[in-house]
Amino acid sequence: MGSQGYRVAILGATGAVGTELLELLAERKFPLSELRLLASSRSAGQTLAFQGDNLTIQAVGHDSFAGIDLVLASAGGSISQNWLPVAVQAGAVCVDNSSAFRMAPDVPLVVPEVNPADLDHHQGIIANPNCTTILMTVALWPLHQVQPIQRIIAATYQSASGAGARAMAEVKAQAQAILNNKTPPTESFPYPLAFNLFLHNTPINAQGYCQEEMKMVNETRKIFHAPGLRISATCVRVPVLRAHSEALNLEFEQPFPVTQARELIAQAPGVKLVENWENNYFPMPIDATGQDDVLVGRIRQDISHPNGLELWLCGDQIRKGAALNAVQIAEALIERGLVKTP
Amino acid sequence: MGSQGYRVAILGATGAVGTELLELLAERKFPLSELRLLASSRSAGQTLAFQGDNLTIQAVGHDSFAGIDLVLASAGGSISQNWLPVAVQAGAVCVDNSSAFRMAPDVPLVVPEVNPADLDHHQGIIANPNCTTILMTVALWPLHQVQPIQRIIAATYQSASGAGARAMAEVKAQAQAILNNKTPPTESFPYPLAFNLFLHNTPINAQGYCQEEMKMVNETRKIFHAPGLRISATCVRVPVLRAHSEALNLEFEQPFPVTQARELIAQAPGVKLVENWENNYFPMPIDATGQDDVLVGRIRQDISHPNGLELWLCGDQIRKGAALNAVQIAEALIERGLVKTP
Known part of the structure; x- marks a missing residue:
């Protein structure tokens, strides 16, 4: 850590996303003059290694944000709701990984490759x-800019x-139990x-869509500044460790040439075209794991609609999907x- | 086996579908007076248990079908192409599980709950x-009869x-290897x-669709007698053992009331409505495994299209998906x- 960097706090450093945040700050040489690890009192006192130091986790409290420039929060919605206003009050800018503030009109919801200018209007929380x-959104933005997408049907x-x-x-423990003909443990998941696999088990609204599906609908509209974009999604949990995949059916107002779509994806930041048609090789979770880019492939004209495209993507859920x-x-x-300069 | 039953041959009895065929013939008390097991010379001489008997597998040859009324074939396309014409010549009716004859105009392609009358025009092979x-098709037929489906977007x-x-x-051996930090074996699958998961690795056509996807398109049109039905599909292999799932987006000419769709599915043969909205419980592969019915649920109005419905299904791939x-x-x-009466 240098004397010229930012004073950063991570709220919720012990989770999957929190530990990835630490790795990314180191890997990307984020300009840090201080790194403060905050968590619930349950985790306080534990230490986490960072660039050769052992950092001690502190219980988050009202004085935790004094002198902090930037908070990266990854501790769940209620903790963000409790503590981020305190951090803002103390002068910090907060990047929140929870869903607590995403749809608040005065909170920018940002994918840096897509809508970085939305950051300019922040009120302390992003x-x-x-x-x-x-x-x-990273995968579709290059296409949407050329011709606005009218409708998306997603299966995850x-x-x-x-x-x-x-x-x-x-999941690993369950697999081992099943291989041993034993009953698999279920604590994090209901089944x-x-x-196996099952529809995403978040609460379901009156229209029959689960929360995860409505996040895809509402958040994409907000990020694209496209309130009228029609989206339907079916979200499914599968026995894969850390990369998500999505089958996306897109509808445009006019035909969208496949070759143009491929070129746009190949050139866009944050995405990587992975298409080896001869060897039938396309994005897979094991290849997306640990990668920064979202892998996109199997782009094809939808044979059921003249203005349709089908595409497939895989991306590391913890990296680009969260911490990165x-x-x-x-x-x-x-x-x-x-962010205020140090 | 009784004296009044049919003389049945199973071609390809040792595979996953073949062994399930044997189980189903016993379970459903299929009227048999003879059961002849045929396979390649590689499997000949092996025995398989059937209702207390040990049946010896015979190498298939030109005399194999003498006196046989009915052939159930599950030995792959080229074997069916070689031997089913021989069986038909010998007077047998053949039900073929391979894709070899499915799109032939004079071959009925049948799901008994959907188009049983197509059987009447058979020329020896079904x-x-x-x-x-x-x-x-089992899941959608009850809806299609009430209001013809215009378009299907499927993700499997x-x-x-x-x-x-x-x-x-x-897959089990791979899981064990990965749990032991070893390199997973890949013989049946390329990856x-x-x-993990990957797009179905069947050959891809000029439009970018794989064979498995085009089967869904072309076979559904044939079974429904709906050559103009617009279908697009993305077929994905997932690490589940023996039940397939499908996320289906349907478009009709008029709105299709969700309550009516639920009632139709609940009453239709071959399908079972599985929807526990309060407990967020819907069809899962582990529940579909070993069941005859295709489990359907999470039926909802598509929020992206006034005439759209979304639904989800799971079905045992070896049972209803093949042997049953x-x-x-x-x-x-x-x-x-x-079939000629014994």
Whole structure:
């Protein structure tokens, strides 16, 4: 840590996203003069390694944000709701990974490759979108800019990591139990996920859509500034560890040439075209794991609609789907002069 | 086996579908006076248990079909192409599980709950549709009869069993290897499937659709007698053992009331409505495994289209997706007097 960097606090450093935040700050040489790890009193006193130091986790409290320039929060909605206003009051800018503030009109919801200018109007809190939304918007933005998308029908294949580090361990434990002909443990999930799958088990609204699906709908509209964009989604949890996949059917007002779509995706930041048609090789979760880019492929003209395109993507849920996007937001805030200079 | 039953041959009795055929013939008390097991010379001499007897597998040859009334074939396309014409010549009616004859104009492609009358025009061979098609057509037929479906956008979650018994064992072996931090074996599949997934690795056509996807398109049109039905599909292999799932987006000419769709599904043969909205419980592969019915649920108005419905299904790939449908075709043939009486 240098003397010229920013004073950063991570709220919720022990989770899957929190530990990835630490890795990314180091990997991306984020300009830090202080790194303060905050968590509930349950985790306080634990230490986490960071660039050769052992940092001690402090219980979050009313004095925790004194002198902090930037907060990266990844501790869940209610903790963000309790503490981020305190951090803002103390003068910090907060990037929040929870869903608590995402749809608040005065809170920018940002994917840096898509809508970085929304950061300029922040009131202290910037929301990091839901993982499925981030992956989808990064992939579709290059197309949407050329010809606005009219309708999206999404089916997701979501990994265990979206439910946290314990859920990832649980899927492995379940697989081992099933291989041993034993009853798989279920704590994080309501049903066994290993060798199984189920519709995303978030609360369902009156229209029959679950919260996760409505996040894709509402967040994408907000990020694209496209309130009329028609979206339907079916969100499914699958026994994969940490990369999400999405099958996306897109409808435009006019035909969208496939070759143009491929070129746009190949050139866009944050996405990587992965299409080896001869070898039938397209994006897979194991290849997206640990990668910054969202892998996109199998782009094809929808044979059921003249103005349709089908495409497939895989992206690391913990990286671009959460921690990386949050760090990129922090970097964009600095680049745009929106965090007070140290 | 009674003296009054039919003389049945199973071609390809040792595979995942073949062994399920044997179980179903016993379970459903299929009227048999003889059961002849045929396979390649590689499997000849092996025995399989059937209702207390040990039946010896015979190598298929030109005399194999003498005296046989009904052939259930599940040995792959080229074997069916070689031997079913021989069986027909010998006077047998053949139900073929391969894709070899499915799109031939003079071959009925039948899901007994949907188009049993197509059997009446058979020329000796009846094709059993592809697993994903069977599951989809059984579920959608009750709706399609009330108001013709205009367009289907499907995303599948296909189990390992579709690639055979060895593939199922391979997924387990892969999972064990990964849990032990070892390199997973890949023989049946080009990539590891355990804790991963990939687009269905069948050959891709000039439009970018794989064979499995085009089966859903072309077979559904044939079964529904709806050559103009617009269908697009994305077929994905997931690390599940033996039940397929499908996320289906449907478009009608007029709005289709959700309550009516639910009632129709609840009453239709071959499907079972599984919707516990309060407990967020919907069809899952582990619940569909071993069941005859295709489980359908999460039926909802598509919020992106006034005439759209979304639904979700799971069905046992080896049962209704293959062996059960074949046995049901055989039963329907008998019921309709289309197999010569013993």
